[in-house]
Amino acid sequence: MSRSTVSTLANPVTERDHTRGPDDAPLTLVEYGDFDCPSCEEMYHALTQIQDRLGDQLQFVFRHFPLTEAHPHALRAAEAAEAAAAQGKFWEMHDTLYEHQDALEQENLREYAAEIGLDTERFARELDAGVHQERIEKDVASGAQSGVDGTPTFFINGRRYDGPVEHDALLEAIAQAGDLTAIQASIRHRDKALRETIDRSRSGAPAAGEAIRDMFSADEIFQRLVATADEEFRRSNRLLFMSGLAAGLAVTLTFLARSAVTAAVPLDAASLIGNLFYPVGFVLIVMGRYQLFTENTLTPVTLVLTRIASIRNLLRLWGVVIIANVLGAALGAYVLASTGVFTPEAAAVASGFGEHAFETGWWDLFFKGVFAGNIVAAMVWLIHASQETTTRFLIIVFLMFLIPSTDLFHCITGACEVLYFVFQGNESLLTAFADFFVPVTLGNIVGGVFLVALLNYSQTAERQFPNRDPSELKLTWAEWLYSRRSGRPYVTSLSSERTDEQTEDDY
Template identity: 50%
Template sequence: MSLPNQSSVDGPEGAKRTDQARSGAPSGGKAVGDRFSTDEIFQRVVATADEEVDSVTMKLYLSGLAAGFAITLTFFLYATLRAALPNDTTGLFTPLLYPLGFVYIIMGRYQLYTENTLTPVTLVLTRVASIPALLRVWVSVLAGNFSGALIGTFVLAHTGVFSVAASGAAVNIGLEGIQTPWWDLVFKAMFAGWLVAGLVWMEHAVRDSVSRVVLIYLVIYAIPATGLYHIVVSSADVFYLVFTGNVAVATGLWEFVVPVLLGNTIGGVFLVTLINYGQTANRFPEGEGPRTRLSISDWLFSLRVSKPKE
């Protein structure tokens, strides 16, 4: 995920209107320079979404792969710290390093599935991108995320990177997830999806890197600290259990990955994207030309994306 490149507008005319990025999205608020309205945030999200749906499938996959590798870092750090702090009965200290992989992903502009429950969905809701185009983004990114987590956990399971204690902690984390009732996982993951999609929304409302890092850290820390589940981290948990012989592939996928994927998707799409879409009116950057809404048949069955007219 990447934010639109910004450029300032000079001169008296520029002083009276909102600064705009090259995409046409606002890089400053109209009413207050360092605060964006809901419409302005939505326009910045749309600019990011345009870049994502325009990306070729291989680029999306490779960016998702990089994100999957970064999630392996989160998995590794979380298990290592949990092993080092066996008496942390509150569960507030073991997640301290958990957000680091997400900082790499979001600041490095890699593609993460849960982020994409917001950005490209905005184009589908406005009917300028089709549902199949959205699914292409989702499948490409999720395949990359899973591949990165698979490779990363394979290395951890077959080398001496993990200490014995950390390996045991990683196994216990995964088993705790699988032993959680199916629908409990869905609802826990729904709240996590809400957090991550909300993070992406808020990230489009800030203008500097320090604020972004603090925001990422606090929101992502809340996921393990409150016992919630993120699909890519959960997939790493399952892959590690499979590689260490603690669970069968089918069991891990059905009992853990599927409910978490479902919950994250519901949380991101319904609790963030649809709600924020409903409270906006001017959804496209002022600096771009008009767009033609797709026909219902194209919206449902084609891979088309409507572009601004010059």
């Protein structure tokens, strides 16, 4: 939020503005925004809640203020919104751009135009010709006259708002401007009372149980999973790839530690003791929130099962992460195979892991992968059911220890083991892919998705989103199969929920 000495709106709202809400509403909120601005995207969801709550008492106005030096896609996205406005669908494009802020390339904009039913040829011509640049420049000029130098910047009934850029503070400022005492009282009441008994994260997911503070219900665990899943879907391909690459390298530490300790322990139980170090990489990945196929990519299945996110989006996330994971694991395996990091004893143990994997039959690998996928999905569920770091750590260590101890296989750690064996010249890459990676990955997916469906979905089918109508979130079957759209199942924050005592008279 910019802070200027100018405190009033220089250019009043006119017919040329893009507005939501009645023209005679007692309250007017003007936003100068940027479609490529992360803060604007965060406030987009808060503004939706505020508009829903105030209804006909608020007129919302959006004006363009693309920060082209900081946000390379801002201007073209603004032009796309204006091209949609020329066909009567500004707000449809406005919402779509914020819901897919990580994908604002030229081809993405044309795809969105088709999704909201625009004449795509006209849309493309107007973008290429820069037809709407003048309109955007006028918005920018009006913002500059009002002292706007950053986004988002808001004006409430013509007066600049310089408070915190967050839902509660903005709603309270609007309520104060409109003398909506009931809303002001409800905000203060929740700040004082409800937040002392229940905490929620920024996304709205519960941080404490409602019935029992230190224990979550199945519905509350599901809400936490939903928040995590939505975060995964919102990540750009670049961020997913880099995080996945880091996770693949972290898996190498599991392989290194397990091999070295197994070789160093001169006991019959050396293998069992070595397995205690199998969770090392998983601790780094889960606690550090890296992207590892199965651990961090199973939670989005919850949104696909409820038809809120599309299969295409899920496959995009899975594809980027698994490629990055395998590259990271391959790099680590190559370094270990090509250098003297391993002692001769540890190298022999490491080779034995890969040799054992190749000696295991295709269907045996598949079903071992199924059970490993079950364990991983159970770990994901329990991680979201726990509140303390120590508890999460113990869950990861105990459950991941079960995978090698019961001779099961995880596709990424197993890939590191077999690739090490391949880089030593013992097998081919094609054999490693077809005879190991394919069956284990399929098994992990089947086992993990089944448990996700069993635990995360069926237990919570009646009360998945307590503050939203699920029917409003669901995609059509066509969108579910191949679109990039998402229902954005945000759990409404405490301050935006109505208290049980509130009625329509509050407003």
